[in-house]
Amino acid sequence: MKLLEDRINxxxxxxxxxxxxxxxxxxxxVDFSLMKAIGERLADVYREKGIxxxxxxxxxxxxxxxxxxxxxxxxxxxxxxxxxxxxNEELLTTDVFSFTKQVTSTVSISKKFLSSDDSVxxxxxxxANGQAALGLLRLIEQAGAKAVGVGIVIEKSFQTGRQLLxxxxxxxxxxxxxxxxxxxxxxxxxxxxxxxDK
Amino acid sequence: MKLLEDRINxxxxxxxxxxxxxxxxxxxxVDFSLMKAIGERLADVYREKGIxxxxxxxxxxxxxxxxxxxxxxxxxxxxxxxxxxxxNEELLTTDVFSFTKQVTSTVSISKKFLSSDDSVxxxxxxxANGQAALGLLRLIEQAGAKAVGVGIVIEKSFQTGRQLLxxxxxxxxxxxxxxxxxxxxxxxxxxxxxxxDK
Numbered sequence: 001m002k003l004l005e006d007r008i009n010x011x012x013x014x015x016x017x018x019x020x021x022x023x024x025x026x027x028x029x030v031d032f033s034l035m036k037a038i039g040e041r042l043a044d045v046y047r048e049k050g051i052x053x054x055x056x057x058x059x060x061x062x063x064x065x066x067x068x069x070x071x072x073x074x075x076x077x078x079x080x081x082x083x084x085x086x087x088n089e090e091l092l093t094t095d096v097f098s099f100t101k102q103v104t105s106t107v108s109i110s111k112k113f114l115s116s117d118d119s120v121x122x123x124x125x126x127x128a129n130g131q132a133a134l135g136l137l138r139l140i141e142q143a144g145a146k147a148v149g150v151g152i153v154i155e156k157s158f159q160t161g162r163q164l165l166x167x168x169x170x171x172x173x174x175x176x177x178x179x180x181x182x183x184x185x186x187x188x189x190x191x192x193x194x195x196x197d198k
Numbered sequence: 199m200k201l202l203e204d205r206i207n208x209x210x211x212x213x214x215x216x217x218x219x220x221x222x223x224x225x226x227x228v229d230f231s232l233m234k235a236i237g238e239r240l241a242d243v244y245r246e247k248g249i250x251x252x253x254x255x256x257x258x259x260x261x262x263x264x265x266x267x268x269x270x271x272x273x274x275x276x277x278x279x280x281x282x283x284x285x286n287e288e289l290l291t292t293d294v295f296s297f298t299k300q301v302t303s304t305v306s307i308s309k310k311f312l313s314s315d316d317s318v319x320x321x322x323x324x325x326a327n328g329q330a331a332l333g334l335l336r337l338i339e340q341a342g343a344k345a346v347g348v349g350i351v352i353e354k355s356f357q358t359g360r361q362l363l364x365x366x367x368x369x370x371x372x373x374x375x376x377x378x379x380x381x382x383x384x385x386x387x388x389x390x391x392x393x394x395d396k
Binding site for chain 2: 023024028029030031032033035036058059062063066069070075076077078080109110113
């Protein structure tokens with residue numbers, strides 16, 4: 001998505017070897033117009049796939065997921081992170097390990113919001129090692145629902161997440177793909193939605 | 199806001215003496231059309247007030263805050279919760295005590311996103327004891343910005359938050375105000391936006 005790549009070039013900040021900070025429009029301050037364009041683009045890619053729910057994980061995934069849900073006309077569910085979830089038979093839960101933060105979180109969704117009738121689009125802000133998206137996939141499968149695809153705002157293509165999700169048979173759509181950081185510059189790999197950039 | 203009160207009557211669940219669960223449209227699964235109506239209503243109330251930023255706190259405040267920001271045409275910022283924030287001179291931080299969870303969280307906003315030029319609308323999903331909104335107010339004041347008002351989706355009017363915010367000189371707009379729970383039914387107090395319900 002050219003609009004997004006342009007914005008990353010202007011406002012993204014590279015920290016260290018492999019961190020891209022986009023807190024001025026996505027992860028802390030949120031630009032609603034860009035988020036709306038992102039949500040609509042993801043909806044366009046999956047519009048004919050019979051999506052009934054959009055699922056994300058709090059908190060930075062909520063804005064793009066909400067606009068994708070609006071454009072598709074379906075509810076959005078955000079999975080909850082919690083260090084300690086008390087035993088509760090109404091919850092689907094799984095553990096997700098974050099390489100960035102080096103912590104394991106328990107992630108949960110109430111059982112009543114997903115059923116075998118659901119076809120789900122997973123949306124998240126970043127894809128790196130894929131553990132958050134794989135955790136959401138496990139919750140969706142626990143519910144007996146079908147995960148159709150994964151929509152990602154920014155993928156770090158030099159990490160393992162992409163291949164892990166494709167190996168699960170999911171249709172992956174990353175709107176910006178960072179192939180490498182070279183001399184303080186971002187080298188983009190071809191985005192999955194390039195055909196829609198007309 | 200009649201649309202919201204009606205939805206609370208249909209889908210809200212009363213737990214124990216003083217908890218209202220609205221996880222089917224606000225705090226877990228999100229109904230984008232209701233959130234959009236809520237955001238637009240809050241924007242209508244504050245439209246002539248020169249708002250430059252909408253500030254909320256992750257995670258359930260994000261959806262209504264985002265649509266309010268869209269309707270006002272300004273950025274939305276969500277404050278981050280963290281148990282341990284390492285010392286960082288670029289962060290505004292304050293501690294917020296949750297009576298519901300009986301825990302103190304450190305809440306933070308990056309200094310660069312708020313300045314003395316900003317007039318801020320605070321948005322949150324619930325108002326009970328007012329500690330979250332008061333925490334956001336402290337961050338806004340630390341930045342030298344002006345807090346104009348507070349927009350709340352659901353207020354528990356039998357708790358102390360309302361008076362605490364009004365005592366700070368803030369214009370409070372609660373779209374649904376729960377006066378009491380009686381015999382398993384919700385008794386609403388008059389909402390602050392009733393004049394807009396035409």
